[in-house]
Amino acid sequence: MARKHGALLEEPRVDTDRLKLDHALIEALTARLAAGQDASPDESTLALRALLAEADDVHQAAMLRALWGRIEARAGTAMVVAGAAAQLLAADRFGLSARAVADPDAALAQVAAGAHALIDVASVRPWWGKLLARPELRVIAALPDDRHGLPAALRVAAAPTGPTGDDRTFWVTDARLPDARIVEALAACGFVARPLAAAGGLKLFMLAGYVQAEDGRLPAAPGALKGVIGAAPLF
Structure with a gap:
């Protein structure tokens, strides 16, 4: 038998029990993809939340999120990304299937044509403000989607979402008041708000929970040009 650095080489051994588990994993994944x-x-x-509730720890939960995202990317609608944060987050959650486009405007054009788009929140121009004039396009998700930080990218689609039991809503205003004053005014209207971004004279806030665009409390909120642009679930 050959020697390497004075030690005998050991022939690799196939763990047949682990190999059976690997084959079962492939079969289960193939069946899941076929289900669409x-x-x-x-x-x-709701399905992902049910899976995450059964996760043993944060590491298993992270694997479930990544696997779920790749299944969604394989079986679902085409996705485009605009911005460095969106590209990184999309690769982490959905793999490398998303196509990068030049800017948010190009991404929104693709959404109007049937795709989904993941777009950086931070932008020189407030692309998210354009959704006020395009109610057919809505924010349906935000990444990261846990409660430990602020979202860096918003997912936009021509498919509004409903309440899922644990959501955050995105609201735009042209109010010139300081953020703290706007948060106070929203609290007086019954909302828990947090500033997220500002650009081009517009401001983007997150509202706790699922808030409908027609909510009767919103007209009293600060600003002339204002409104809900969508909602996203938390996990």
Whole structure:
């Protein structure tokens, strides 16, 4: 038998029990992909939440998120990304299937044509403000989607979502007041708000929970040009 650095080489051994588990994993994944995507983003959210509730720890939960995202990318609608944060987050969650476009405007054009788009929140121009004039396009998700930080990218689609039991809503205003004053005014209207971004004279806030665009409390909120642009689930 050959020697390497004075030690005998050992012939690799195939662990047949582990190999059976690997084959079972491939069969299960093939069957899941064949089943196609969920009927709506809300159904997908509830299904993922149920899986995460059974995760043993944060590491297993992270693997479930990544696997779920790749299944969604394989079975679901085409996705484009605009911005460095969106590209990184999309690769982490959905793999490398998303196509990068030049800017948010190009991404929104693709959404209007049937795709989904993940777009950086931070932008020189407030692309998210354009959704006020395009109610057919809505924010349906935000990444990261846990409660430990602020979202860096918003997912936009021509498919509004409903309440899932644990959501955050995105609201735009042209109010010139300081952020703290706007948060106070929103609290007086019954909302828990947090500033997220500002550009081009517009400001983007997150509202706790699912808030409908027609919510009767919103007209009293600060600003002349204002409104809800969508909502996203938390996990």
